[in-house]
Structure formats: C-alpha cells, structure tokens
Amino acid sequence: MINSALLSLVQTPPLMVPLRFFLTAPLFGLLFALLLLFASGNPIDLRWDPVTLAMVHALVLGYLSMIMLGAVQQLLPVLLGAQVVQAERVATYLHFIYTLGVVALLIGFAQQSRAALQLALLLLSVAVILFALFTWWSILRSPSRNATAMAFLFSTLSLMITLIMAWITLLRYQFIVPSASVLTDIHLGWGLLGWGMLLIIGVAYQVVPMFQVTAEYPRWFRRWLLPLLLLELLLFTVSKMTSLPILQYSLFSLLLQLLPAALTALFAGITLTLQQRRKRRLADVSLRFWRVAMISLLIASVGWIVVELSLQGGLSEAQGAWWQVRLFLLLLFGVFFSVVSGMLFKIVPFLIWLHLNNSCQQHGAYQGDTPVMGRYIPAYAMQWQYRLQLLALMVLLLAALLLPQLLPLAALLWGGVFVLQEGLMLQALKHYRDFINVLRTTDHGQKTVQG
Amino acid sequence: MSISRVMKGDHQRCDHLFSQMENDANADDSCALNASSQLFFETIEHHFGIEEEILFPLFEERSGLSGGPTVVMCHEHRQMKQLFSQMRRQLEVKALADFLATSDTLLILMGQHNAKEEQILYKMMDSTLADEAVDLLPRLGLPI
Incomplete structure (x- = not known):
C-alpha cells in the first residue's frame, strides 16, 4: 500500500510545484490592469511606448508564460508518463529566477533602464535554459512519443528562440527599448505562434477528448500540424534575416504570412466540431x-x-x-x-x-x-x-x-x-x-x- | 488485433457509458440513471478485473517489471473504485448534484489514467506479450 502511494506521488509532482506559478500569475495580471487604468494616452495605439511594452510583457511573461511553465511541469508526468526528477527543487529555483527576471524586465521597459534590461535577460535566460533542460530531459526519459511530446519539445524550443531574438534585438538597439523591426516581428512570431500556440495545440490533443469525451483529433492532423507550423516559423525567420532569392518572391512571402493563420483556423474549426459532437452533454x-x-x-x-x-x-x-x-x-x-x-x-x-x-x-x-x-x-x-x-x-x-x-x-x-x-x-x-x-x-x- | 487496440476500444466504451450516465444525471432522469450507472460500473469494473487478474500479472511475469507501472495503475483503480462507492451512495439518496461533482472528478482521474495506459503500458504489453496475444485476447471477454 505504501509502495503504491509513493509511486503515485512520484508520478504527480508536489502540489506547490505548479501552484506557485498559478498563484503568482494573476498578480502580474493585476499589475497590467493597474498600468492600463493609469496609462496616459491610448496604449493600444502606442505599441512601442515603453509602458505599453511593460504592460504587454506583464501579460505574456508575468501571466501567460508563468502559468504555462507551471502547467508543463504538471502535465509532463500526467500526459507523457515522464518520470520528472527533482521537481520540487527545479520549480523553486525556476519560479524564483523567472519571477525576478520578469520584474526586472518590466522595470527595464517602464524606466528605460539598460541595467535592468540586461539583468532581466540574464535571469530569464537562466530560467528558460533550466526549464528547457528539465522539459527535454523528462521527454527523453518518457516512453511516450506522441504529438503532445512533440508539442512540448517544439514549444520549449520556440521559447528559447524567442529569448535569443530578444537578446539579438536588445543588443542591436544597445539595450534601448526597441521599436518596430524585422527582429521584433520574428521575436513575436516565435513567442506567440511557437511557444504559445504549439503548446495549446499539444495540450488540446489530449485534454479536449479527455475533458469533454469527444472523438480524437484526426490522425493526419495530429501528425502534420505541429511540424508544419514549426517549419513555417523557421522559413519565416530565414526569409526575414537573409536574402536567399527563393524566399524573397512576393508570392512565397505572402504564403508564409497566410499559412499559419490558415492552419490555426483549421485547428479551431476541428476543435469546435469535435466539441459540438461530444458525447458528454x-x-x-x-x-x-x-x-x-x-x-x-x-x-x-x-x-x-x-x-x-x-x-x-x-x-x-x-x-x-x-x-x-x-x-x-x-x-x-x-x-x-x-x-x-x-x-x-x-x-x-x-x-x-x-x-x-x-x-x-x-x-x-x-x-x-x-x-x-x-x-x-x-x-x-x-x-x-x-x-x-x-x-x-x-x-x-x-x-x-x-x-x-x-x-x-x-x-x-x-x-x-x-x-x-x-x-x-x-x-x-x-x-x-x-x-x-x-x-x-x-x-x-x-x-x-x-x- | 493488438492488446492496445482491444483495451483502448474498451476505454472508449467506458467513456461512452460514462457520458450516458452523466447525461441522465444532468437530465434528472432517475430511472434511466439507475440503469446507465449500473451498466457503467459493471463495464469498468470488468475492465479493471481483466487488467488486475490477467494482463498485469502476465506482463509483470514476462517483463520482470513488478512494482512498476502496474502498481501505479492498480493504485489509481482503487482511487476510482472509491469514487464509484461514493457515487453509488449518492445515487441511493438521490443527491444528484453531489453525484455530478463526484463524476466530474472521476472523469479527469479516468482520463489521465487511460492516457497513461494507452500511451505507455499497453504499448509495452504489445511488445512484451506479442507472441501470446493471439491466445490471450479471446480470454479477455472483450470484442476483438
């Protein structure tokens, strides 16, 4: 009896592993709301204003990614059967370093402080590398090789590329808050479509059928969607950063802009159809x-x-x-x-x-x-x-x-x-x-x- | 036909019966609920029985993996059986709101349990028990 309890607990990380991330995230959400409430002018049309950048990053890093980091640590053993090691210790360090990094970043943007931005990127880099190593190590040790494992792998890779693009952008701008550029487009693409959307798709493959008792996503779709989106992001990046002739054709460039939206629309359509036909009323x-x-x-x-x-x-x-x-x-x-x-x-x-x-x-x-x-x-x-x-x-x-x-x-x-x-x-x-x-x-x- | 396919098919059957039971509870249809819940409990307990009495012991013996994944699965079976008893008691006193709250918990426990079996354990069984599958499958009493 005791053995089975221990084994079961090994499979489920301690409660505070994900919960510390879940409980921290809404505080950054609240910070965003306060910044929006007291913002001067219309932040929606001041996209490159330092305070707007602080608000956006409070949401995407402080709220959204904070929850995603906690959720991945919880879902690795549950959805992939991965035996996670040192879950409590990793979560403690990761949460501490990441939270400090986000706070430094927000200060760096809002105060336009080079030192804070540099510190933020260093802390966030340590956090992301720790998270990526933990995730990849767990996936490697997991016997599961399904599309969700692929999603976790690709999305973590995308998070690293998002961070690398942040480094390149800020180094290019000498740690002065940047404005619109090809680099920020690429950074945004990897963050939203790579880290965010790929993870949602991978999680949806498992939890939509599980929570609502629907049929599974079609096999061809599960197999091709994630690699296609990743390939698309890679081509988009190469086309923007190099002058390879084939990637500069306007038709090809347009295709690179349209394809991800067409694929995510298809994903949304299939999910809605599955939910509509669910057995659980x-x-x-x-x-x-x-x-x-x-x-x-x-x-x-x-x-x-x-x-x-x-x-x-x-x-x-x-x-x-x-x-x-x-x-x-x-x-x-x-x-x-x-x-x-x-x-x-x-x-x-x-x-x-x-x-x-x-x-x-x-x-x-x-x-x-x-x-x-x-x-x-x-x-x-x-x-x-x-x-x-x-x-x-x-x-x-x-x-x-x-x-x-x-x-x-x-x-x-x-x-x-x-x-x-x-x-x-x-x-x-x-x-x-x-x-x-x-x-x-x-x-x-x-x-x-x-x- | 493989062990994973047959057992996954039985999971789907259990999911279907679970939904039917939950739909009946949600519609406040006591008469239908009595029948659908009985059918669900019987089917899933039969499924657990197949695993605990036939598949898991054989797998442990052939793979030498006793005290591993099968023990965790049996532990989750016990957790689900406790929820079944709670639900049966709630049915007896017609506490349908409590019944639905318990079935909600069961759905997630069952979902993540099935995912682990389908993605890991059954696949291990497919390779470990490959030579015996032809003789083994008819003994399970499930549609092949």
Missing part, C-alpha cells in the same frame, strides 16, 4: 472557456488572412498595423487567457483532490471522505468568473475598435478577473490546508492513543 465552464478561445482563434486567424490579402489590394501599412494590433488583442485575451482559465478550473481542483486523496492514504484515513472537486471551487463561482471574463473581453475589444473611452472600464474589469481568479485559487488552497490539518491532528491523535 454537460456544458461546464471549462468547455465554455475553450469554446470562447476557439471562436476567438477562428476570428483572429480569418481576420489575419483578410488583412494580409487587403494589404496586397491597397490597404495602407498603417491601416494594416491598426488591424493587426486588434487581432493580437483578440489572440491574447480571447484565445490564450480563455484556454488558461478553462484549464485552471479543471486542473487546480483536481490536483487538490488528488493530493488530499493521496494524503488520506498515507495517514491511513478513509479516502472516500476526501471532498470531490466541486467543493474547492464551487460551480457558481466559476460561472461568475466566466461571465466577468467574457464581459471584460467584450469591453476591451469594443474599446480597441470603437470607443477608446471604455479602456479604463476594461482595465477595471480585467483587474476584477485576475483578483477573482487569484481569490478562487487561494480559497481552494485554504480548503486543502484545512483538510490536511484535520488529517494530521487525527493521525497524531490516533498515534497518541496507540502510544
């Missing part, structure tokens, strides 16, 4: 978040294709950039943040249940008494989070497209989203600690009686 909050994400992805992808084609047909560069920034907002807030919420509301309660159940076994208590998932984050609270997040998304998009005077309201709503998310996770953790305390007291009491 219950439409829980997680499913709703995934649907919002996939509808947003479909709109963002098709929108990207329309903008790129319009640029060929006479749309000015400035108008094109105006639309692209809006599509970027939809991708970030509509796609990535919805998937994150949809995942957190499944993962966090389940992990707490799993760890409590294992603790019961270790303490010799009856495991049937472990409260099930719905007790840690109640369904009605998740519903409120969903409604608030959807409203915040709508108001932000409305502010970006038509009514910039709504931006402060969007900032307040998103601030509310992050506060609520943090509060719900802390409440779940409190339930966990209360239950553990009861177990320990009971256990201690039993031992005292026996003694």
Whole structure:
C-alpha cells in the first residue's frame, strides 16, 4: 500500500510545484490592469511606448508564460508518463529566477533602464535554459512519443528562440527599448505562434477528448500540424534575416504570412466540431472557456488572412498595423487567457483532490471522505468568473475598435478577473490546508492513543 | 488485433457509458440513471478485473517489471473504485448534484489514467506479450 502511494506521488509532482506559478500569475495580471487604468494616452495605439511594452510583457511573461511553465511541469508526468526528477527543487529555483527576471524586465521597459534590461535577460535566460533542460530531459526519459511530446519539445524550443531574438534585438538597439523591426516581428512570431500556440495545440490533443469525451483529433492532423507550423516559423525567420532569392518572391512571402493563420483556423474549426459532437452533454465552464478561445482563434486567424490579402489590394501599412494590433488583442485575451482559465478550473481542483486523496492514504484515513472537486471551487463561482471574463473581453475589444473611452472600464474589469481568479485559487488552497490539518491532528491523535 | 487496440476500444466504451450516465444525471432522469450507472460500473469494473487478474500479472511475469507501472495503475483503480462507492451512495439518496461533482472528478482521474495506459503500458504489453496475444485476447471477454 505504501509502495503504491509513493509511486503515485512520484508520478504527480508536489502540489506547490505548479501552484506557485498559478498563484503568482494573476498578480502580474493585476499589475497590467493597474498600468492600463493609469496609462496616459491610448496604449493600444502606442505599441512601442515603453509602458505599453511593460504592460504587454506583464501579460505574456508575468501571466501567460508563468502559468504555462507551471502547467508543463504538471502535465509532463500526467500526459507523457515522464518520470520528472527533482521537481520540487527545479520549480523553486525556476519560479524564483523567472519571477525576478520578469520584474526586472518590466522595470527595464517602464524606466528605460539598460541595467535592468540586461539583468532581466540574464535571469530569464537562466530560467528558460533550466526549464528547457528539465522539459527535454523528462521527454527523453518518457516512453511516450506522441504529438503532445512533440508539442512540448517544439514549444520549449520556440521559447528559447524567442529569448535569443530578444537578446539579438536588445543588443542591436544597445539595450534601448526597441521599436518596430524585422527582429521584433520574428521575436513575436516565435513567442506567440511557437511557444504559445504549439503548446495549446499539444495540450488540446489530449485534454479536449479527455475533458469533454469527444472523438480524437484526426490522425493526419495530429501528425502534420505541429511540424508544419514549426517549419513555417523557421522559413519565416530565414526569409526575414537573409536574402536567399527563393524566399524573397512576393508570392512565397505572402504564403508564409497566410499559412499559419490558415492552419490555426483549421485547428479551431476541428476543435469546435469535435466539441459540438461530444458525447458528454454537460456544458461546464471549462468547455465554455475553450469554446470562447476557439471562436476567438477562428476570428483572429480569418481576420489575419483578410488583412494580409487587403494589404496586397491597397490597404495602407498603417491601416494594416491598426488591424493587426486588434487581432493580437483578440489572440491574447480571447484565445490564450480563455484556454488558461478553462484549464485552471479543471486542473487546480483536481490536483487538490488528488493530493488530499493521496494524503488520506498515507495517514491511513478513509479516502472516500476526501471532498470531490466541486467543493474547492464551487460551480457558481466559476460561472461568475466566466461571465466577468467574457464581459471584460467584450469591453476591451469594443474599446480597441470603437470607443477608446471604455479602456479604463476594461482595465477595471480585467483587474476584477485576475483578483477573482487569484481569490478562487487561494480559497481552494485554504480548503486543502484545512483538510490536511484535520488529517494530521487525527493521525497524531490516533498515534497518541496507540502510544 | 493488438492488446492496445482491444483495451483502448474498451476505454472508449467506458467513456461512452460514462457520458450516458452523466447525461441522465444532468437530465434528472432517475430511472434511466439507475440503469446507465449500473451498466457503467459493471463495464469498468470488468475492465479493471481483466487488467488486475490477467494482463498485469502476465506482463509483470514476462517483463520482470513488478512494482512498476502496474502498481501505479492498480493504485489509481482503487482511487476510482472509491469514487464509484461514493457515487453509488449518492445515487441511493438521490443527491444528484453531489453525484455530478463526484463524476466530474472521476472523469479527469479516468482520463489521465487511460492516457497513461494507452500511451505507455499497453504499448509495452504489445511488445512484451506479442507472441501470446493471439491466445490471450479471446480470454479477455472483450470484442476483438
């Protein structure tokens, strides 16, 4: 009995391994909301303003990547059967170094401080290398060679390339906050499409069928989508950084702009179809978040294709950039943040249940008494989070497209989203600690009686 | 036909029956729920039985891997069986909201358990028990 408990625990990293990342992320989200609330001017149209860059990185590094780093460490053993080594130690160092790096980066951008930017890149490099080595080592030791393993491999590689591009960009600009360039385009491409989208696709391959009891993604699609997207990113990078004649044809260049959007639209379409035909009729909050994400992805992808084609047909560069920034907002807030919420509301309660159940076994208590998932984050609270997040998304998009005077309201709503998310996770953790305390007291009491 | 294909097919059957049971609970249809839950519990417990009594011992013997992945799988079987008993009690007192909360937990536990079996353990069995598969598969009592 004890052996099996230990083995099971080996397969599941300690609760705080992912949770410390999940609990830190909304704090950066809140920082973004505050920066947006007190921003002077319209940050959406001041893309290269240092404070805007700080806001964007608070979201993509402080919030989104923070959660992704925690999730990968949790999902490696669960989805790939990888035996992770030193999970607690790696998570502690990674979380500390990465968080410091993000804080230094935000200060570097906002204060336009070279020293802070240099420190930030050093810290983030150490964190990313540590994370990549940990992930690749775990995948190598995993017997699983499926598309999700491929996604974890490719997305971690993309994260490293994103960081390398950040180094190249800042070295080129001598650590002065950069403006639009080919280098920043490449950096953005690897960050969003490589690190972000490849990971979402790999996770979706497993969790969409698992959570909603749908059919699996078609085999041809699973096999080809990830390598195609990676190849596309590589060709895009080479075409921008070199002058190889074949890559400079305008038709080829247009294809490189359109292909990823066409592929992500296909991914969104297939996911929505699978969910529509699911066997499980219950439409829980997680499913709703995934649907919002996939509808947003479909709109963002098709929108990207329309903008790129319009640029060929006479749309000015400035108008094109105006639309692209809006599509970027939809991708970030509509796609990535919805998937994150949809995942957190499944993962966090389940992990707490799993760890409590294992603790019961270790303490010799009856495991049937472990409260099930719905007790840690109640369904009605998740519903409120969903409604608030959807409203915040709508108001932000409305502010970006038509009514910039709504931006402060969007900032307040998103601030509310992050506060609520943090509060719900802390409440779940409190339930966990209360239950553990009861177990320990009971256990201690039993031992005292026996003694 | 391989061990992984037959066992994965049985996972899919269990998933289907689980959804039917959950849909009945969600629709508050007690009569249908009694039948669908009984069918789900019987089918999945039969699946566990096949693994624990036939496949796992044989695999452990042939591979020499006792105390490895099969022990973890058996541990998760026990966790799922505890949830089954909770759900049966909740059905008896018609506490359907609690029943759905428990089935939600079961769905994820079952999902990640099945993923590990399908992607790792069954594939190991396919290669370790390749010579015996023809004789072994009819003994499992599953559609081949």
